[in-house]
Amino acid sequence: MIGMPVGDLETPVLVIDMDALEQNIGVIAEHYREKHIRLRPHGKNHKSPRILAMQVAAGSTVGGVCAAKVSEAEVFVDAGADNVLIANQVIDADKIRRLALLARRVETMVAVDAETQIERLAAGARAVGATLGVVVEIDTVMRRAGVRSIEHAVALARIVSAMPNLRFRGVMSHQVPLVRAPNRAQRFAEGALSIERVLETKKAIEAVGIAVEVVSTGESWTYDVAATYPEVTEIEGGTYVVMEVPYAYMREFRFAARIMGRVYALPNAHTAIGDVPIDAIGAPNGAPTVEGFDGVAVSEIDHHGVVLSSEDILPLEIGTHFFLLTHQQDVTMNRWDRYIGVRNGVVETIFDASARGCVH
């Protein structure tokens, strides 16, 4: 397959534009080059230890990585990551045992937002003689996990600090933009609200005499906002790597991931059916966007394929290939066990998404 023109690939296939991938990775690496802030690359977005290694090699990172799940973190550590933050709560004994054993191998941090999680983590770490790093997760706008008050964050920091086998490391928070396609001013204003809330919490924890080493807040859409705050130590960045349509307002990043499909039926002059089933792309945020054909849109997608429609006569024949852009990249990337790196229209390399499916 290496060396083959992309148009000759069997479809459907997930292709990665190597130039765009490298450019995207370079944007944050360069922006942070002379700054205090570091990137912690999030592996959940692409599931590939190799892309994580590319991110770390580009520089300006903490050296370690971020994962959403314990089993995902194991894949990254097995592939060489030497410190890892699981930006999530881990609450059951089975997973805590795995987490504690991981902490014996490399520096490991996990997020908490409740007392009972802390007690369970401490018991699990004690059982295997590990020391587990803990950050308190702070909710700012998402109303997902995370403490809802500064007082609660301070109380949890105190409990962690007093607990054997745990080490309080700091705070983390995650946001998505509430404004759709914000302009730069909106983006900075919205990002600032969340980041400043996190920094208020950090100060309150320090005020009771507990050191806060890690302040992990900000992500792809606020990478530059976070960099303006000297107290922010790292962001968790992932979306920027291959990008998605709703993030197109971040113009410094290019779409690097595309699903290539082929037309297999032409029911009429305005309608074509392509061979990309819904489970190959995932469409929780709406149908994918068709690239390269003006006025052609996805009107339907199911397990047998994608319906492309246009008010004009479609410029497509049986066998014509087309490209789809995802509206939620990490959901799409998680559907593929491997993807194909392409440069200048030629297959250059194949990526194994070895953490695909690691939901435990």
Next chain:
Amino acid sequence: MQRPIEKPAGTPVEELDTPALVVDLDRLEENFASVAGRVRAEVWVHKTPVIARLQASLPSVFGIAVRSIAEAEIFASEGFDDIRILRPLVTGPSKRRAEALARSIRLVASTAGERANEDGLTLWGADALEGAVTVSARITSVPEPGRAIHDCGQKAVGRDHGDPAILARDRLKASGGSAEHGIVLYPPNEPPFAIGDWLQLVPADIATAFSLHDFAFGVRGGCLEAVWPVRARGAF
């Protein structure tokens, strides 16, 4: 590849590592017993050779149906010898793969935009699994009253066809609002959730749920009976 903690047969379903794709075997057999006429089993729905073999052993079933040449190759390698590919084959390589496969099995395929030749068989699809499939989850955070977070997000249950429902609390929808987390919203008069609570989610679409997992856990009477590889997942 999924990496759940492995548990032996006999393990109570509540103790399986979450999220887990669970198939209720009693309900599955009930569904299978009710199939009538002459049908072809749409095994692309579950992508699981063991389930396909159970279907193929039924007197009403005459062959299987898949979506792609890649799925056909996998099921042929598992011993299935009568396979219909539903999606027309349009590329040279896929047609050559089909020709090669057709030398050793009965393969019903079509090319260039026409549906596969009618073979007089009714397709038997997602009905085969109706009511038998859940994805188990655990509450990981209860950050405020009326709101609980669990460990089964879109990557484990899918939201392409809508939100899953929570079994036993059927007025509640478990929002698959993000990739890694699920969110449960409940009115204050409902019993509150606690960290560690175990949930069974009913996916909005069974085929999507199977497309996300590498293993399905067959459960009977509340205990694990078999672990089945979803071998054809990702063979688009």
